[in-house]
Amino acid sequence: MNLQKKTMITGCSGFIGTHLVRRLLDEGFQVRGYDLNKSSIACPNFEFVQGNILDMEKLRESMDGCESVFHLAAQTSVPKATKNPFHDFKANAEGTFNVLLAAKELGARVIYTSTSTVYGLADIPTNESQTLKPISFYGASKAAGDLYCFAFYHTFGVDTVILRLYNVYGPGNRKGVMYDLFKKLERDPSHLEVIGTGLQRKDYIYIEDTVDVLLVAHEKGASGEAYNVGSGISTTVNEIVKIILDILQLSPEIMYTGQSWKGDVVSAQADISKFKNLGWSPKVSIEDGIRRTYEWIKD
Numbered sequence: 001m002n003l004q005k006k007t008m009i010t011g012c013s014g015f016i017g018t019h020l021v022r023r024l025l026d027e028g029f030q031v032r033g034y035d036l037n038k039s040s041i042a043c044p045n046f047e048f049v050q051g052n053i054l055d056m057e058k059l060r061e062s063m064d065g066c067e068s069v070f071h072l073a074a075q076t077s078v079p080k081a082t083k084n085p086f087h088d089f090k091a092n093a094e095g096t097f098n099v100l101l102a103a104k105e106l107g108a109r110v111i112y113t114s115t116s117t118v119y120g121l122a123d124i125p126t127n128e129s130q131t132l133k134p135i136s137f138y139g140a141s142k143a144a145g146d147l148y149c150f151a152f153y154h155t156f157g158v159d160t161v162i163l164r165l166y167n168v169y170g171p172g173n174r175k176g177v178m179y180d181l182f183k184k185l186e187r188d189p190s191h192l193e194v195i196g197t198g199l200q201r202k203d204y205i206y207i208e209d210t211v212d213v214l215l216v217a218h219e220k221g222a223s224g225e226a227y228n229v230g231s232g233i234s235t236t237v238n239e240i241v242k243i244i245l246d247i248l249q250l251s252p253e254i255m256y257t258g259q260s261w262k263g264d265v266v267s268a269q270a271d272i273s274k275f276k277n278l279g280w281s282p283k284v285s286i287e288d289g290i291r292r293t294y295e296w297i298k299d
């Protein structure tokens, strides 16, 4: 048990944040959550603060006494960032800057959840030394977070670890391709509209594996370093469709929109050797992960 360890999670009410809070509580941490939206978790070792990471004073006050901060709060939609790039910039670039500034003042370790979209159209499999060349506003604002982590580390010695997450999926995620496909089939089991060509190829990592990574990074991640977090395997949308249709025992007529949304990186696969060197490897296969996601959606 780890009762004296106090950590903060920004974005604690979101998909990954909710799983992370539960896991840290299980591990015996005292957790302070910070989010614009209320948390569904109530527990003696969990203290929730409703706040905006753009409110520097409240953020600093809330971080006080925490040894570390998992910085997850963000505007997380690529299409929304395209529609309102200024809001996306404020939440992701300025918000991350604020978290780093507060961490500098209070001496906290920062685990920052960045994204694979910072690489843009990179060589595949992508390793961490590739140039950051985002093709979306979301990718750009998150990449600004990576760069500020490096700057705060090299200039002021702030203890930062960057995790570049690929596509995280699982129970609790009400966005993304799997949720979209299951919901469409629930509404109409005889037709299925697939966004894009079906040939988009991405790297999917199950939520439990992702939370494991967050804990390993907290304990062992090297300061000033960035790590890819994916399964290391790329899966096409058509392969996901097949897994889902096998689970549901359906054979609908499939229609493709042919076009993805602006800023979508249609081909992604992580080189995860750097994180594997910390002693971690993914455990949940895509088939098993989708099945578990379906159990949640069904309920």
Ligand SMILES: NC(=O)c1ccc[n+]([C@@H]2O[C@H](COP(=O)([O-])OP(=O)(O)OC[C@H]3O[C@@H](n4cnc5c(N)ncnc54)[C@H](O)[C@@H]3O)[C@@H](O)[C@H]2O)c1
Binding pocket: 010, 011, 012, 013, 014, 015, 016, 017, 034, 035, 036, 037, 051, 052, 053, 054, 071, 072, 073, 074, 075, 076, 091, 095, 113, 114, 115, 116, 142, 164, 165, 166, 167, 168, 169
């Ligand atoms: N889910 C994925 O596939 C994925 C992939 C790559 C990176 N990430 C990163 O992981 C993190 C968590 O992702 P998620 O899927 O849980 O996202 P989410 O959208 O489910 O949760 C984000 C949370 O941040 C909060 N938030 C947003 N702006 C805020 C602000 N200004 N102040 C305080 N709270 C604010 C929201 O209320 C929400 O609860 C994000 O930083 C995201 O960029 C996620």
